[in-house]
Each structure stands twice: as C-alpha cells, then as structure tokens.
Amino acid sequence: MEERPYWLAWSLIPGIGPVVLKRLQQRFGTLSSAWSADSGTLGAVTGIGAQTLKTIQKHRQSTNPTDLLAQHIQKNPSFWCMADQAYPRMLTEIADSPPLLYYRGQVQLSENQGSTPMVGIVGTRDPSEYAKRWTRKIAYALAKRGITVVSGMAEGIDTQAHLGCIEGGGRTIAVLGTGVDMIYPPRNQGLYQKIEQQGLLLSEYPSGTQPNRAHFPRRNRIVAGLCRALLVMEAPTKSGALITAYQANEYNRDIYVLPGSLDNPRAMGCLGLVQRGAQLILGIGQLLDQLGAMPPLSSAPAPSISEIPSTLPSVQAEILKTVSQLCQQSGDGSVPFDLIVQSVELSAGEVSGEILQLELQGLVNQLPGMRYAPNS
Structure with missing residues (x-):
C-alpha cells in the first residue's frame, strides 16, 4: 500500500509529533496499518493520551488520506516523507526527524544518500567583521573541496556561509523556519533566488507557513541532523546557534568553533563549547584535513545473498x-x-x-x- 498519504495524514494531526510517529511505525510496521488500528491498540502507544486519541478518532472519521495527498500536492508539489528512498539518510539517524520535508531547488541524491559530505555553519545574526570574514573564507574553501554547506538563511553568519559557498561554486542548502515559498528575512530575496538556482531550500513546514519564533529552534535540529560536522563561527551565551550545537552533540556530530576574543561577548558561547569538548578551528588547511578524515558513509551496494539456507521457511x-x-x-x-x-x-x-x-x-x-x- 502507498504510504505517503498516511505519513501526510498522521503528520497533520495535532499532538502527533515526529517521536510518536516513529513509535506508531515501530508498533504497527506501517502508518497505513496504524491508521486502521482500533482505538484501544492506538491508546497503548506511548505518547498518545486520551485527548490525543479523541483527536485521532475525529481526524480518521473526516479524512481520506488519498484525497488529502492529492489536495496537498496542488500547493506542495515537492516533498519527501520518511518512507521515500530519497529522504535524507542522515536525518533517519535522529530520534525527532521531520516526518515530511518540503524542498525547492536542485536536488542531488548523493547528498540525500550521504555520499556527498555536508557541513553546517551557524552563528549569531549580529557577527563581528572578523567572524563574517572567516565564515565566508571557510565556506568558500569547503565549496572548492566539494563539501555542501548547510545553514539557515538568517541574517549574519548564515548569510555569509551561503554567500561564501556560492562564490566558491559549490552547493548550499538553506533550512527554513517558514514554508519554502516564503523569503525570510525579506532582505535575503537575492540570496534565496541564488540558492534556489544553485542549491536547495528545505523546510518541514508546508507552503504558506509564515515566520514564527517557535519554528526556528525546530529548524536548527534539521541543520544539525543533516550534517556530518557543525561549525559555530560566533555565538553569545544565549544563542540559537548554541541550541544547534547542543543538538549536533546529541546526534554525535563533530563540532568546531572559531576562536574568539575574551573581550567579545559575541564569542562567549563558542568558548563555552570549547570547554565542553568542541574542537578549535586553527586554520582552513587544518580544518579541511580534519573534515577529510571523517570516514565516508558507505554507498556501496549491499552484498547479495548467494545461497539461502535450505532450512529456512x-x-x-x-x-x-x-x-x-x-x-x-x-x-x-x-x-x-x-x-x-x-x-x-x-x-x-x-x-x-x-x-x-x-x-x-x-x-x-x-x-x-x-x-x-x-x-x-
């Protein structure tokens, strides 16, 4: 049975987040099976309380998943669900991976399969000239090395990361806290258009979703999950970039920070990350050597079974x-x-x-x- 309609239908039910969706999949095998399960069995799934169960029953009575998908595609023609083979492999490793991922731009399946390395770059929206300069230089160098740069298209460090990568002729991915059809901040319209032409725009939110403060911390986990390593260029002690770094650490990603001055309050968060074990960026060559030492994800075909045991049922x-x-x-x-x-x-x-x-x-x-x- 086609699973995409059921991934969509379940993801639109209030109270059903990524973690509960994975529990449903593990309990029932497929989300189509979960959709037809009785209320008693559903209620036994951890995270589904009495109120959520009532909401599920209401949605199942009023929703035809196949019709819902047909309507959804009219406004959102391009998206992956976790049942799709094209869904980014790195995101499948995290517990709270987005059930649906909308995209606009140029897809490269080698990135989704993990054979093209991706590195995230994050930092404050109000960086020093020093941090902006080094962000752009590093992103340029990563692009020249064939590494895809991932960031959030916010002002400041994010913008410099995307621009440096584009200047280096590389691919960059912007993970948005809005729908992929929304340009935010508005002043990044030109950057948005360049990324659409030379890279990829991603979001877990459907088209038309406006900026919302609650969306951006959730966006950060996707940046952290997509990447093999995360570079924090400059961040104060209270910063969304630090949230991304903490999430990357939970996902067992390598974390690097640009050294900052003790006189610069915008660098205090980076110094705190060093205390927690993050590695210092001591030069572009050294960084590229360290990133190049990361073991590649296997993209070789799985071995075939040449002989099936005769005793097997x-x-x-x-x-x-x-x-x-x-x-x-x-x-x-x-x-x-x-x-x-x-x-x-x-x-x-x-x-x-x-x-x-x-x-x-x-x-x-x-x-x-x-x-x-x-x-x-």
Missing part, C-alpha cells in the same frame, strides 16, 4: 531474497521497511515478525530509520 526465504534484491537496486545498500511490505504479499505485522526471525538468525541487519540490509 519459505516465507522467510522470500523476504530475505526480496531484501537482497531491493538493496542491490538502492543507492546506499539498504531498504526501508515500507518498501519490503509493498514488495511481498504479506501484512506489515507478518513482515515485521518474519524479519525479526531473520535478524535473530543473523541473516539481516536493522539500520537507523527502520531500514534493513542483508548480513554479509
């Missing part, structure tokens, strides 16, 4: 063969659970049980984001 043998074939066709050697269900004539619950048996026998491995690969 026929249902498990079919699933194992399907997983192997699908992984050979994928870009990163793994396959999402939803696609396995769609490829075999079994319910999500049946597939979940049989895959568990294959895991216990060491024949398949479960990867982040409910993805699977055959065990070599």
Whole structure:
C-alpha cells in the first residue's frame, strides 16, 4: 500500500509529533496499518493520551488520506516523507526527524544518500567583521573541496556561509523556519533566488507557513541532523546557534568553533563549547584535513545473498531474497521497511515478525530509520 498519504495524514494531526510517529511505525510496521488500528491498540502507544486519541478518532472519521495527498500536492508539489528512498539518510539517524520535508531547488541524491559530505555553519545574526570574514573564507574553501554547506538563511553568519559557498561554486542548502515559498528575512530575496538556482531550500513546514519564533529552534535540529560536522563561527551565551550545537552533540556530530576574543561577548558561547569538548578551528588547511578524515558513509551496494539456507521457511526465504534484491537496486545498500511490505504479499505485522526471525538468525541487519540490509 502507498504510504505517503498516511505519513501526510498522521503528520497533520495535532499532538502527533515526529517521536510518536516513529513509535506508531515501530508498533504497527506501517502508518497505513496504524491508521486502521482500533482505538484501544492506538491508546497503548506511548505518547498518545486520551485527548490525543479523541483527536485521532475525529481526524480518521473526516479524512481520506488519498484525497488529502492529492489536495496537498496542488500547493506542495515537492516533498519527501520518511518512507521515500530519497529522504535524507542522515536525518533517519535522529530520534525527532521531520516526518515530511518540503524542498525547492536542485536536488542531488548523493547528498540525500550521504555520499556527498555536508557541513553546517551557524552563528549569531549580529557577527563581528572578523567572524563574517572567516565564515565566508571557510565556506568558500569547503565549496572548492566539494563539501555542501548547510545553514539557515538568517541574517549574519548564515548569510555569509551561503554567500561564501556560492562564490566558491559549490552547493548550499538553506533550512527554513517558514514554508519554502516564503523569503525570510525579506532582505535575503537575492540570496534565496541564488540558492534556489544553485542549491536547495528545505523546510518541514508546508507552503504558506509564515515566520514564527517557535519554528526556528525546530529548524536548527534539521541543520544539525543533516550534517556530518557543525561549525559555530560566533555565538553569545544565549544563542540559537548554541541550541544547534547542543543538538549536533546529541546526534554525535563533530563540532568546531572559531576562536574568539575574551573581550567579545559575541564569542562567549563558542568558548563555552570549547570547554565542553568542541574542537578549535586553527586554520582552513587544518580544518579541511580534519573534515577529510571523517570516514565516508558507505554507498556501496549491499552484498547479495548467494545461497539461502535450505532450512529456512519459505516465507522467510522470500523476504530475505526480496531484501537482497531491493538493496542491490538502492543507492546506499539498504531498504526501508515500507518498501519490503509493498514488495511481498504479506501484512506489515507478518513482515515485521518474519524479519525479526531473520535478524535473530543473523541473516539481516536493522539500520537507523527502520531500514534493513542483508548480513554479509
């Protein structure tokens, strides 16, 4: 069954956030199965209380997910849900990954699959000339090295990061706290247009979503989640950039900071990050060497199963063969659970049980984001 309508339908229900959505997927196998589940079973899922359950019942009675998707696409033609193979692989590793991700611009699947490295650059909206100069120089150098620069298109450090990358002929991704059709701040209209032509605009919010203070901390987690490493160029002790750094640390991303002066209050947050173990940026060459030392994410096809054990039950043998074939066709050697269900004539619950048996026998491995690969 097509899963996109159900990802959309569930994500629009108040009280159902990214973490609860993942719990639903883990409990029922697919969100389409969760949509048809009885209220008692849904209510047993952690995070779904009595009031949320009433809201779910109301939405299920009034919503046809297929019709909802058709209407949604008219205003939002380009988006990924977590069931899509094109959904950014790095985001599948974080607990609160956005269920839907809207985009505008030039998509490169190598970025989504994790084979093109991405580095985030963040900092204050009111930086010193020193921080602006070094941000632009570093972003330019990253672009020349083929590294995609990710930032939030805010004033200050974000703007300098995007501009430096564009000047270096590279790709840059702007993660927005508005819909991808909104230009904010308005003075960045020219930058928005350049990014749309040479990079990508991303948001978890649908078209027409206006700026809202609550959106920007949530936007920051996407910047942190997308990247292999995060550079904090200048940040006071109370700064959205520090929130991004703390989230990046939770996601096990490498964090680097530009050294600042003790006389500069806008650098105090960076000095605090150094105390917490962040690495200092001591020069462009040194930084590029350190970033280049990060082990690449594997993009090689998964090994095929050359011989299926003869003692394996026929249902498990079919699933194992399907997983192997699908992984050979994928870009990163793994396959999402939803696609396995769609490829075999079994319910999500049946597939979940049989895959568990294959895991216990060491024949398949479960990867982040409910993805699977055959065990070599």
